[in-house]
Amino acid sequence: MSDKIPHFVSKVPTVNWAVSRKFVGEWCITQLEGFDTEYVNLCGPAVIKISPDGIGEMNFGAVEIVLDCKMDDLNEQVLRFSFEGGDEGDPISGRGYSLSEDREITGRIFLHCGDEIGFKAKKMAKVRRV
Numbered sequence: 255m256s257d258k259i260p261h262f263v264s265k266v267p268t269v270n271w272a273v274s275r276k277f278v279g280e281w282c283i284t285q286l287e288g289f290d291t292e293y294v295n296l297c298g299p300a301v302i303k304i305s306p307d308g309i310g311e312m313n314f315g316a317v318e319i320v321l322d323c324k325m326d327d328l329n330e331q332v333l334r335f336s337f338e339g340g341d342e343g344d345p346i347s348g349r350g351y352s353l354s355e356d357r358e359i360t361g362r363i364f365l366h367c368g369d370e371i372g373f374k375a376k377k378m379a380k381v382r383r384v
Contacts, residue, residue, distance in 0.1 A: 272308030273323050276354045277333045279304065280378040283314055287372035302359075302375050310335070312363075314373075316342040326351075337363070 283300035286293075293315045294300045300314035302321075310321035319339030326332035331353055338347040348368070352361030357377040364370045 273304060273306065273325055273333055274330065274354075275306075277304050277323070277352065277359065278306050279380075281359060281375035282378050283312075283373055283375045285372075285374040286314055289315065289371075301378075304333075312337070317346070319346065333359075333361075 281302040281304075283294060283302060286300070296315045297313070302310065302312045304310035304321065304323055308323040310323055312319050312321055317339065319337040321335045321337050323333055323335040326334050332351055333354070334349070334351045336347070336349045338345070340346060346365055346368075348363060348365045350361055350363035352359045352373075358374060359377075360372070360374050362370055362372050
């Protein structure tokens with residue numbers, strides 16, 4: 255059985271990017287399935303931040319989580335992540351994925367042994383430093 259599962263260890267590219275550049279940056283969460291805008295921005299602007307090395311963060315409502323992102327081995331259009339953090343001080347963890355199209359990402363987060371929540375986010379404009 256394991257001989258039918260592709261293993262790409264020898265084909266791992268030697269680049270500094272753990273995630274595709276199209277996912278890197280700051281994203282403003284515009285929709286969160288099952289929640290209104292007032293809750294989404296309860297503790298400040300709801301955002302997703304993803305760095306080139308695949309470490310990121312996401313906050314919405316009273317949720318603050320740290321993301322560990324990796325590109326999907328079988329589909330280069332999919333960014334997968336695991337996360338841990340807190341919701342109103344209670345620890346949470348889980349996994350999720352996102353897809354990028356133009357300057358918008360859509361995806362889902364899956365709380366461990368709990369809910370799943372769909373989201374949409376738009377790329378925030380880069381701030382020019384003077």
